[in-house]
Amino acid sequence: MRRAVFLDRDGVLNRERGEHTWELEQFEILPGVPEALRVLQEKGRALVVITNQSGIGSGLYGHDDVERVHGYLRRMLADHGVQLTDVYYCPHHPDNGKCLCRKPGSLLLEKAMARYGIDAGGSVMIGDRDRDVEAARSVGVRGIRVESNEPLLPLVLNRTILG
Ligand SMILES: [Mg+2]
Numbered sequence: 001m002r003r004a005v006f007l008d009r010d011g012v013l014n015r016e017r018g019e020h021t022w023e024l025e026q027f028e029i030l031p032g033v034p035e036a037l038r039v040l041q042e043k044g045r046a047l048v049v050i051t052n053q054s055g056i057g058s059g060l061y062g063h064d065d066v067e068r069v070h071g072y073l074r075r076m077l078a079d080h081g082v083q084l085t086d087v088y089y090c091p092h093h094p095d096n097g098k099c100l101c102r103k104p105g106s107l108l109l110e111k112a113m114a115r116y117g118i119d120a121g122g123s124v125m126i127g128d129r130d131r132d133v134e135a136a137r138s139v140g141v142r143g144i145r146v147e148s149n150e151p152l153l154p155l156v157l158n159r160t161i162l163g
């Protein structure tokens with residue numbers, strides 16, 4: 001089984017702006033992120049993004065907007081030699097009823113673990129909200145809470161993530 005690093009998106013990979021991010025001009029990949037992910041990839045970790053995108057459910061933006069941003073993220077990382085294993089997002093808004101995929105729900109982590117044969121106990125989830133950590137813990141994945149927009153590379157280099 002593979003070990004994975006599950007990654008929240010906004011505030012971990014790209015700058016958390018304090019509002020929804022769905023246009024390329026708003027999507028700023030944080031410094032050191034490609035380098036950090038490459039280290040994790042070289043350690044054999046699957047790299048899986050798990051993100052809540054309730055702006056779809058509220059009608060603020062569409063699936064195509066999210067796919068465009070994720071396509072850009074994948075290409076930008078690929079330019080640095082990093083292949084994201086997969087990107088999962090919850091499109092639902094809680095006002096329209098509870099779903100199982102919106103973090104702190106764990107459905108998207110469970111899907112990824114099943115599809116890619118990921119060992120929960122050997123994996124971590126990095127997020128800037130309590131709900132990221134809660135989603136991970138509920139399926140036996142270690143959750144690491146970081147500050148929004150905190151540099152990722154030091155966490156990787158001091159082995160907080162790999163430990
Ligand atoms: Mg976040």
Ligand SMILES: [Zn+2]
Pocket residue numbers: 090091092099100101102
């Ligand atoms: Zn959902």
